[in-house]
Amino acid sequence: MKDWQSWAAIIVFAGAYTLIISEKIHRVAVALGGAGLMLAIGATDDISAFYSEDSGIDWNVIFLLMGMMMIVGVLKKTGMFEYLAIWSVKRAHAKPFRVLSMLVVLTAVVSALLDNVTTVLLIAPVTLLVCERLALPSAPFLIAEVMASNIGGTATLVGDPPNIIVASRAGLTFNDFVVQLAPLAVVLVLALLALCRVMFRDSFAYDEERAAEIMELKEREAIKDPRLLVQGLFVLALVMAGFVLHPVLHYEPSIIALLGAGLLVAVSTVDTQEVLSEVEWPTLAFFAGLFIMIGGLIDTGVVGELSHRLGDLIGGNELGGALTLLGGSAVLSGVVDNIPYVATMAPVTGDLVRDMGGASGHVLWWALALGADLGGNATAIGASANVVVLGIAERNHQPISFWQFTKYGLIVTAATVAISLGYVWLRYFGPV
Structure with a gap:
């Protein structure tokens, strides 16, 4: 780490983070201010x-969100x-509760x-x-859905962005994720429903x-514009x-979303200004600021140092390493x-796998993916879908x-991670 710049970052x-938690200042102002300070101190x-x-702004995320927000904005006009x-x-x-x-x-x-971000963009308007x-109060429903999106996203390679990074580094396929993680995802969704029944019991009047x-x-009778609906659903x-088909087409999701948004605006009669007004610009600005702040931690070596210390702690103990x-x-x-986080931790995980002679069934990679995906539910800014829903x-x-x-989020994360720890132990190390 770069001494004073690391500590300053x-x-x-x-x-x-403290200001975001306190909510004394709007989170967008905090993120952009923090990004400015990271640039000012030379952390990035x-x-x-x-x-x-x-370590820079993930423009694929920004433009994926913008494209999907435009498409959703058009669909909202159809009823x-x-x-x-x-x-x-x-x-x-x-x-x-059935709903x-x-x-x-x-x-x-x-x-x-x-x-999961695309999913919550489509489901949230229905929920409201x-x-x-x-x-009914919308907060319990929206919170439950964003947590379901993060859990459901663990099941496949394309469900959550960290999974794509893991698959690329470890050479894993779509079918590998389905076979290894989809059964667990089903159990975790059932656990989420049980928790929701208790946590939000006062909201089911x-x-x-x-x-x-x-x-x-x-x-x-709710459909206002059938022609526009057909156009929107087709796009x-x-x-x-x-x-x-991303693995075959090799187009980034952001490109696909922008092409779809552009096509829909071109073939329909919607007003472009109205469509752009549906974009959550403050959310995009928050993401940009957050990416720059985290980039400062990466460039100064703070995140890398944390990752390497975790690697030192794991050592050669495969079971302990997977659980840790x-x-x-x-x-x-x-x-x-x-x-x-996954982008930084993936090389460290790869080194651990090699040091352990390959590790049983890619267990360390599954542990990394599960921890990153499920940990995103812990706080309001732990995953992209959370920020979008807020x-x-x-x-x-x-x-x-x-x-x-x-x-x-802390309750759901604790429960789902505990179940996942048991799953990893039983499936890869248990007496089966």
Whole structure:
């Protein structure tokens, strides 16, 4: 580490994190201010901040979000989300916990096929409308869904960005993730539903009058522009197919999302200014600032030092190493966004695997992926999907505070990580 710059970077990041937690200053102002200080003290520079793949702004994330926000903005004008809201509530007979369960399972399944950020962008508008119809607080539903997206994303190679990094470094395939992690993801989603039943039990009040009103609604009447809906769904299907075929097409998800957004705006009659107004610009600015701050920690060697110390702690103990890597990754990913954390930790994990002669069934790689993916649920800024949902909630005048999310996130993370530790031990080291 670079002595004073390393310590200065730690102080800047810790101070910014404290301010975000306190919510005394808006998180976007804190992130941009922290990014400016990182540049001012020389912890990072313009080349690293704007052009480095390892420690700069992840433009793929920024433009993926922008493209999908534009597509979702067009779909909102069709009445599709109102249709889905009414349909889902009627199928669940307007029972709040049944509705939550349906949305959680749907989110988890879709997150396994798409990235979790895209999933919450599509599900959140439906959720807000459902809660409005049933006069329910939206926060418990949104929090449960974002956690389901992070859990569901562990099941496949494309479900969560850290998995793509792990697969690239370890030479793992889509089928490897499905075979090794999908069974665990199913168990974790069931555990999440059980926790939600307890954590949010006061939010499931059943209103018979509202339920009766909704059951009488005809969801097809919610569609305002059938032509635009067909156009939007066609483009969305193309974008989803592009995401799934990423290993074949070799187009980054950001490129696919931007191409889809551009195509939809071009073939439809929507006003471009209105579409751009649907983009969550404060959320994108927050991500940019956060990436630069974390880049300062990477460039000064702080994150690398932490990773190497974890490697020294693990030593040659394969079981202890896997459990330590899983638990340690969960803790660190709750504080530092899991994408740069995994990018930094992947080379260290690769060295550990080689030192252990290959390690049983890539267990260290699975431990890294699980810890990073599940640890993202711990805090409001632990994963990209969390930040996006908080931005959507704030835009709809139903803000979710850092601590409101985190107090539930810590419980869910502790439970899911504990189950995962048991899974890793039984599957790779147990008497089976």
